Amino acid sequence: MRRAVTAAAMGAVVLAGLVGCGSGGDGRTAEASDRAEASAGGRTGSAEVARSGGTVGPAGSPCALPVSFDTAADWKAEEVTDAEQALDDMPEDMKELGLDEVAREMLRQGPVTAACEVDGDGAGHLGFLRVWTAGPSGDDATTVLKDFVDAETEGVEEARYSTFETADGLAAAEVRYLTMSVLWEELVPRRALAVVTPDGPVVVHLGGTDEEEHKAMLPAYELARTTLHTT
Numbered sequence: 186m187r188r189a190v191t192a193a194a195m196g197a198v199v200l201a202g203l204v205g206c207g208s209g210g211d212g213r214t215a216e217a218s219d220r221a222e223a224s225a226g227g228r229t230g231s232a233e234v235a236r237s238g239g240t241v242g243p244a245g246s247p248c249a250l251p252v253s254f255d256t257a258a259d260w261k262a263e264e265v266t267d268a269e270q271a272l273d274d275m276p277e278d279m280k281e282l283g284l285d286e287v288a289r290e291m292l293r294q295g296p297v298t299a300a301c302e303v304d305g306d307g308a309g310h311l312g313f314l315r316v317w318t319a320g321p322s323g324d325d326a327t328t329v330l331k332d333f334v335d336a337e338t339e340g341v342e343e344a345r346y347s348t349f350e351t352a353d354g355l356a357a358a359e360v361r362y363l364t365m366s367v368l369w370e371e372l373v374p375r376r377a378l379a380v381v382t383p384d385g386p387v388v389v390h391l392g393g394t395d396e397e398e399h400k401a402m403l404p405a406y407e408l409a410r411t412t413l414h415t416t
Contacts, residue, residue: 238255247263248300250300251384251385251416252316252387252416253412253413253414254408254409256408260308262302265292295335297329297386298317302315310402311394312398314389317333319385320385325358325381326356326358330358331360334377339365342365342372344361374396376403377390
């Protein structure tokens with residue numbers, strides 16, 4: 186089974202085992218929001234950009250996408266392909282628990298479907314830069330991004346949207362938000378951007394197992410953000 190699907194299946198096991206962990210209202214939101222701003226470089230601070238180690242998007246690259254961007258050194262990109270077949274091949278005992286359907290849902294979020302994962306493991310990070318795509322639609326980048334964020338399974342706190350232009354002048358939307366970690370039962374920061382190309386919308390999302398890991402991976406996200414353009 187491909188790593189992308191394995192990750193989704195593992196996530197399904199975690200969700201199944203930890204369902205019921207609430208988002209909490211214990212006053213941590215404001216503190217976590219401040220930490221998220223700090224880990225993102227602050228409202229006015231300049232963000233660190235990782236050293237380039239490759240490119241995804243063009244034909245012949247690890248992932249053929251409607252957009253192209255540089256990937257950080259030692260990060261490995263892999264196309265999410267044959268996902269449905271891999272999920273069909275999941276062991277029967279997992280299917281009986283309904284984990285195949287949970288994992289299948291994790292390959293889709295809102296209007297988009299997982300298309301590529303850039304794994305930070307080679308650079309010492311536990312996390313992915315994930316790319317999600319969909320067919321052409323009439324929605325703009327901000328609408329696509331809001332629909333994507335609204336579909337977060339663990340809920341969303343303090344979502345802050347902004348707009349910018351890509352390297353080739355394409356209108357883009359970006360969001361910083363917090364979501365509840367089912368592993369640690371604490372709010373963790375997330376970052377995502379969206380663009381709409383002639384081939385359809387694209388969302389690039391950065392997660393992380395916790396706040397520290399997210400912060401460590403931000404330079405890879407910034408590299409993708411500053412080099413992104415249509416293919």
